[in-house]
Amino acid sequence: MIFSSDNWAGAHPTIAESLVKAAGGFASAYGTSDLDKKVEKTLSEVFERDVAVFFVATGTAANSLALASTNRPGGHVLCHREAHVNADECGAPEFFSHGAKLAPVDGAHGKMDPARLEREIRRTRGGGVHGGQPMAITMTQATEAGTVYSLDEIDAIAAIARSAKLPLHMDGARFANALVTLDTTPAEMTWKRGVDLLSFGGTKNGCWCAEALIMFDTSKAEEMGYLRKRSAQLFSKSRFIAAQFDAYLEGGLWLDLARHANGMANRLAAGIAGSNSTRLAWPSGSNELFVILKKETAAKLQADGAVFYDWPVPHTLSDSVAGDEGLYRLVTSFATKPDDVDQFLRAL
Amino acid sequence: MIFSSDNWAGAHPTIAESLVKAAGGFASAYGTSDLDKKVEKTLSEVFERDVAVFFVATGTAANSLALASTNRPGGHVLCHREAHVNADECGAPEFFSHGAKLAPVDGAHGKMDPARLEREIRRTRGGGVHGGQPMAITMTQATEAGTVYSLDEIDAIAAIARSAKLPLHMDGARFANALVTLDTTPAEMTWKRGVDLLSFGGTKNGCWCAEALIMFDTSKAEEMGYLRKRSAQLFSKSRFIAAQFDAYLEGGLWLDLARHANGMANRLAAGIAGSNSTRLAWPSGSNELFVILKKETAAKLQADGAVFYDWPVPHTLSDSVAGDEGLYRLVTSFATKPDDVDQFLRAL
Amino acid sequence: MIFSSDNWAGAHPTIAESLVKAAGGFASAYGTSDLDKKVEKTLSEVFERDVAVFFVATGTAANSLALASTNRPGGHVLCHREAHVNADECGAPEFFSHGAKLAPVDGAHGKMDPARLEREIRRTRGGGVHGGQPMAITMTQATEAGTVYSLDEIDAIAAIARSAKLPLHMDGARFANALVTLDTTPAEMTWKRGVDLLSFGGTKNGCWCAEALIMFDTSKAEEMGYLRKRSAQLFSKSRFIAAQFDAYLEGGLWLDLARHANGMANRLAAGIAGSNSTRLAWPSGSNELFVILKKETAAKLQADGAVFYDWPVPHTLSDSVAGDEGLYRLVTSFATKPDDVDQFLRAL
Amino acid sequence: MIFSSDNWAGAHPTIAESLVKAAGGFASAYGTSDLDKKVEKTLSEVFERDVAVFFVATGTAANSLALASTNRPGGHVLCHREAHVNADECGAPEFFSHGAKLAPVDGAHGKMDPARLEREIRRTRGGGVHGGQPMAITMTQATEAGTVYSLDEIDAIAAIARSAKLPLHMDGARFANALVTLDTTPAEMTWKRGVDLLSFGGTKNGCWCAEALIMFDTSKAEEMGYLRKRSAQLFSKSRFIAAQFDAYLEGGLWLDLARHANGMANRLAAGIAGSNSTRLAWPSGSNELFVILKKETAAKLQADGAVFYDWPVPHTLSDSVAGDEGLYRLVTSFATKPDDVDQFLRAL
The missing domain is CATH 3.40.640.10 (Type I PLP-dependent aspartate aminotransferase-like (Major domain))
Structure with missing residues (x-):
């Protein structure tokens, strides 16, 4: 993950x-x-x-x-x-x-x-x-x-x-x-x-x-x-x-690899759309997603082996992120497997 | 070569x-x-x-x-x-x-x-x-x-x-x-x-x-x-x-590879020492040799498939290089084969 | 002026x-x-x-x-x-x-x-x-x-x-x-x-x-x-x-010259405080004043021989400057004479 | 001087x-x-x-x-x-x-x-x-x-x-x-x-x-x-x-000032030409002279109040400067007076 x-x-x-x-x-x-x-x-x-x-x-x-x-x-x-x-x-x-x-x-x-x-x-x-x-x-x-x-x-x-x-x-x-x-x-x-x-x-x-x-x-x-x-x-x-x-x-x-990476990001996005513990900060179009999570949830995911970074909340978003929430970046690549995505979504 | x-x-x-x-x-x-x-x-x-x-x-x-x-x-x-x-x-x-x-x-x-x-x-x-x-x-x-x-x-x-x-x-x-x-x-x-x-x-x-x-x-x-x-x-x-x-x-x-490259240079040097159409410009200690050749000889070697560069004659050497001679650099590497060296020496 | x-x-x-x-x-x-x-x-x-x-x-x-x-x-x-x-x-x-x-x-x-x-x-x-x-x-x-x-x-x-x-x-x-x-x-x-x-x-x-x-x-x-x-x-x-x-x-x-320049700015500021066609953008403390003027007024002053620059309105001030107004900078120096100031104030 | x-x-x-x-x-x-x-x-x-x-x-x-x-x-x-x-x-x-x-x-x-x-x-x-x-x-x-x-x-x-x-x-x-x-x-x-x-x-x-x-x-x-x-x-x-x-x-x-400075250098050069304790290192054409002096002479001149710098002897001149001699630079300017020159020449 x-x-x-x-x-x-x-x-x-x-x-x-x-x-x-x-x-x-x-x-x-x-x-x-x-x-x-x-x-x-x-x-x-x-x-x-x-x-x-x-x-x-x-x-x-x-x-x-x-x-x-x-x-x-x-x-x-x-x-x-x-x-x-x-x-x-x-x-x-x-x-x-x-x-x-x-x-x-x-x-x-x-x-x-x-x-x-x-x-x-x-x-x-x-x-x-x-x-x-x-x-x-x-x-x-x-x-x-x-x-x-x-x-x-x-x-x-x-x-x-x-x-x-x-x-x-x-x-x-x-x-x-x-x-x-x-x-x-x-x-x-x-x-x-x-x-x-x-x-x-x-x-x-x-x-x-x-x-x-x-x-x-x-x-x-x-x-x-x-x-x-x-x-x-x-x-x-x-x-x-x-x-x-x-x-x-x-x-x-090169195009196949990019399609795969984007596809994995879309799979993540689709799963997140169906979640009620998280949401996309804004719609993505590539292999990077930015999601808003409760800090507690993020910490649990990381404890479960998911590796991802927290991200500085931009100005324009400060009103939509609650005090107990954070902004996080998820990046997929040619090497991301559907299983990794699904495991992550399950952990959510 | x-x-x-x-x-x-x-x-x-x-x-x-x-x-x-x-x-x-x-x-x-x-x-x-x-x-x-x-x-x-x-x-x-x-x-x-x-x-x-x-x-x-x-x-x-x-x-x-x-x-x-x-x-x-x-x-x-x-x-x-x-x-x-x-x-x-x-x-x-x-x-x-x-x-x-x-x-x-x-x-x-x-x-x-x-x-x-x-x-x-x-x-x-x-x-x-x-x-x-x-x-x-x-x-x-x-x-x-x-x-x-x-x-x-x-x-x-x-x-x-x-x-x-x-x-x-x-x-x-x-x-x-x-x-x-x-x-x-x-x-x-x-x-x-x-x-x-x-x-x-x-x-x-x-x-x-x-x-x-x-x-x-x-x-x-x-x-x-x-x-x-x-x-x-x-x-x-x-x-x-x-x-x-x-x-x-x-x-x-790394040491084996360097020993090989140096060895190939030494093999070249030994062959050159025995030649009367060429001579070392100065003694080397690594995988680079500098030799003095008749320009005509160098051209022939290159026509025969040997690849090497001519080199600017330094100040201090100008008296020892005749008008129809040039200075040339020969570099060996881990990939140089004894056969390449011997073929070159034969061509000399 | x-x-x-x-x-x-x-x-x-x-x-x-x-x-x-x-x-x-x-x-x-x-x-x-x-x-x-x-x-x-x-x-x-x-x-x-x-x-x-x-x-x-x-x-x-x-x-x-x-x-x-x-x-x-x-x-x-x-x-x-x-x-x-x-x-x-x-x-x-x-x-x-x-x-x-x-x-x-x-x-x-x-x-x-x-x-x-x-x-x-x-x-x-x-x-x-x-x-x-x-x-x-x-x-x-x-x-x-x-x-x-x-x-x-x-x-x-x-x-x-x-x-x-x-x-x-x-x-x-x-x-x-x-x-x-x-x-x-x-x-x-x-x-x-x-x-x-x-x-x-x-x-x-x-x-x-x-x-x-x-x-x-x-x-x-x-x-x-x-x-x-x-x-x-x-x-x-x-x-x-x-x-x-x-x-x-x-x-x-050096201190006398600075006192003079500052004094001339204060004299200008005092005159402006008593004016109803202009106001200070913010209080100054040196020899530079920033004033808000009707653009028309500024143009007239300049036509009368007053030389001064208009200034970009900073972010923080945009609400306090009306559409027909501008921000202007007035700088005094050791060479500014009380008469210049007074003439300027009269022209206001 | x-x-x-x-x-x-x-x-x-x-x-x-x-x-x-x-x-x-x-x-x-x-x-x-x-x-x-x-x-x-x-x-x-x-x-x-x-x-x-x-x-x-x-x-x-x-x-x-x-x-x-x-x-x-x-x-x-x-x-x-x-x-x-x-x-x-x-x-x-x-x-x-x-x-x-x-x-x-x-x-x-x-x-x-x-x-x-x-x-x-x-x-x-x-x-x-x-x-x-x-x-x-x-x-x-x-x-x-x-x-x-x-x-x-x-x-x-x-x-x-x-x-x-x-x-x-x-x-x-x-x-x-x-x-x-x-x-x-x-x-x-x-x-x-x-x-x-x-x-x-x-x-x-x-x-x-x-x-x-x-x-x-x-x-x-x-x-x-x-x-x-x-x-x-x-x-x-x-x-x-x-x-x-x-x-x-x-x-x-500007031309008058340069002519004066050059003239003072020429006056110096003429004096030096007639001296047997010093000589020009090479002919000059401006307001700078380079002279060869016995180090002892140079020291005496400096003790007498003449101010001038010694200069690194260029390569090409090394044969013409004896061991007890040095190379010195003399520069004139718009402010040099004939008296200064003459006093210097006398001291030589």
Whole structure:
């Protein structure tokens, strides 16, 4: 009954196997091997256009490099207040971009409110050199709250980016989970709507360590090569990432894994809907659920072997959580079994 | 006949297997799993004292974080002119330490000359705030020239570090290769002589991706946790590194692999000693050889399938290399087979 | 009728004269002249203890260097949301400290609310390496809202800093204005209450360009010498700053100038209290007033030659400002004349 | 007999006076006053084209901002080994440009050797992302060795910059001294030959504190506004710089002052030529002389009240300086009097 995080799972057997298969023989280093090139080609097919692909060690690296590439002195990166870049990366985006400000924008359930986003851009511009300047917008899909921006909602953010002449980055640590929820294509969810830079995550969805920064505009790819190397993110035996992505993308495995994880979350949600001891804090759309439980109930579940984290109650929810209740996060993954879910629901 | 680099090899089967074995089940993330802890304990045993261990993505990251932890404004890092940190890391040490200067020190065959090292420290100190201040010394073991500092030579550098009150870092990308050459212990080659910080590399010696920053003084470990996270080097599924190191260190596999690689280099060297078409540029002590060949000969070997790089002729060697000759680097690894060596020597 | 900013004034004649007097002759450079040393000694007397003094070019430099000296990876600097460091320095504190986060704390009229400050420190600490770590608290005295922390209020902030083991910085761009309002001593308003670092501003109070970073703990002064030089803030002909401070501090001129500026603001406030077309947004304590005017009235005043800026209406005030009204800032200085004030009041 | 440095002098009376004259009245802040604009216009006339002008606090700031504006990840700034940016700025250029490498190029008497410059550019480019990339060339005019690049020599450097597509910066801390030596125009010595960015120094030539970064290509001026503010180099009462430059440029005062300083150096040089106890280390062309003296003689002169610094003997000179001799620097300024020179020569 592990619902603590999708990064508590290991690697999917097919992906682990692919890595073993690539272990033998010699191949050129630093991302120039045939396998590296094959995966780059596959990703261009997946996204229906030429893309520049940069394997990196962590999602934080992909996010930080993407934002660093948009760098401006006194720059502000507009993001949701609870975005991973703002709340969980120990200042990596600020470090990589030499001191950019992360400018938080509020909005319900992990999604930036377009009106507030526009206001914040205007506010920053109003201060002249004293206030600095907006430099990029970043959105998370699926969000930290487990929700998913609809295509229309992406359009709304992208329109603001375009009108403000700001590059738009998408943190896709859980890209696949959002994609299968929207039942759309990678191209439709990204560059066709105006996304310029994508952190494409595989780690949370069944890989050991497979993260890629994807640039839809390849004209800046040369510069990114230096940015990546300078931040110590260029793997010598890069094909160990390539081998994972190769298996991950082959035959749509990545989508199957995400469908499974989302399905497990839905199964949990359905069970919770029928419970009277708990309720969802808000509707989810991915593999993360946020539930309100009596603190006592949570403690009992944990004593029974369920592993999950309590979560800070956001502002906007403070009225709906009673004093003896808490907010808790449940995360499923490719490795979650229906039995785990059912056992958890029974324990509830 | 691949002698281009030890990072052209893949992973040793035992290490790949260990990774597969760890793929199942759930484990806590970000370096807190049982396997992570087991490896940390093993490393403390290997080094005969408590050490703080930080897994990172690349050797460049280990080096840069080590140096960043010694940071001082206007700081100079004293290193050999040809050191990896100075010549091959795209300014990563400078970036991680917010603009430190890499201050090159010359010396034959990749080893810093102690007298020059002392002079450079004095020179820097002499400039007051204008000239900046020395902040660390870094040495590479085995060196970029394939040579190995003897224990006495390490003592000489360490004595300078101590007397100048500067932390001493060792870049051990090829630590195992040097260790088996000196036939000493990890403790004797490091902290017992005054090394404070070690980049402990496994990637070039049979792992996919296994690099650790090892701090002998654990008092600064808490700060390093933040430095690592901020530079996007904290893996979520950290046990995929731990699993590699677990197999690497188990039963002395790492030393066996290094002995094999060095042995292949010695076999090459012996063959070259008997050749009259080529000669060693200088004696090696690890798995890297530098040879002087007629350019024509090199081209023929490459046409026959041998893969190796030509190398810039250092200053000090310019008189011994004729106009129609070049300097070439040959690197062996755990994956080099005696047959490859013999085939190469025959082709010579 | 110039009420736009105290930095629209020039220099007080006595200070300008002192500069001319120092123009002749030779003196050693980079802060080592007799005049530099004299001023340092005077400041030690003014603050009733040994202090380390660093002349810099701007208040932004003093603030940024002070915060940079407290640097920690992933560090958060706790400050009022409207603080100059957060809103008006184009990311200089982030740049100088290599990407620190400015963590805004709310509170009425420019003063941090102690309870919110504590909550924010706890929140940051709770996130482990992911969330980063608090590294310093900075308060502004007088505040950006023209108010002044009472000695008790400083105590409250300092107690939090002490208990959280965080250094406390005071941005004293308008230090003298606050000091004469509280009618206390420089020592009582700073280190005796727990302030560790002070930006001591002279520019807004009658100097051309005279800003000093004052460290009450001199043990870190050597490091600051390098930080200042590295940020291009070490003047060669440093005595041109010293000469200004020499006249500024001599015979209490600085306090007289501040008393005058505050007195002019009080005269304005008294006139406004008697007006029925305008009102103070909140009570001030220094040389800045914030008034609510009909937009029409403001426009007329400006047409009549009054120079002042409109100001963004803070959150907390939005209910008290009608649709046809605006918030405006009026700043007095050593150079404001009673006639200017009276003319302005008549025009109202 | 002060020959220690031109920054030991104070300010020329006309310049000090101009500052006093500007002390009264109000003027808009942050570089927007009428006087600021007047000086910008004058500088455009002086340089015979539209230029963007940024007043800053120090020459180090002008140099560092110029180089920061050319920033590239893993960037190398090519400069003479003894250049101020490399040897005397405590890593400020590295800090401002987030870790650029200063790549030293040798050459006699402070001037980069064009062949070595080209070789270093090629070498850097050869390393791919590992070696980083060249990002700018900076030359010093007059040089740190007191020599002056001829127009042809500037052409040679500029041709390399053009062909390598690198921006060319000139550190003109002693711009006026070089200009009067070459008897040419500011335009001919800079943009007409290919200089893109100029640090235009007034401080060493009679101002208190007057340094400007001049951009010949104004298209990047907007970005520079943010860079300057972010580095805490934007003065509020900016007209105090403008007032100095106003007097400095008026009626060619700046050229007169430089001619005087150079003349005093020439008078010294002539005297030394006739002496048999001393000789010039190399011919100078500005207000700095480097002389070889018996250490004993130097000590006696200093005991007699002459103030000057001893200087590290460069490599290339080591054979021409005997064991009982030293290298010494003599600097004249606008404030040096013929009597001082003659007294010094008599003491010799």
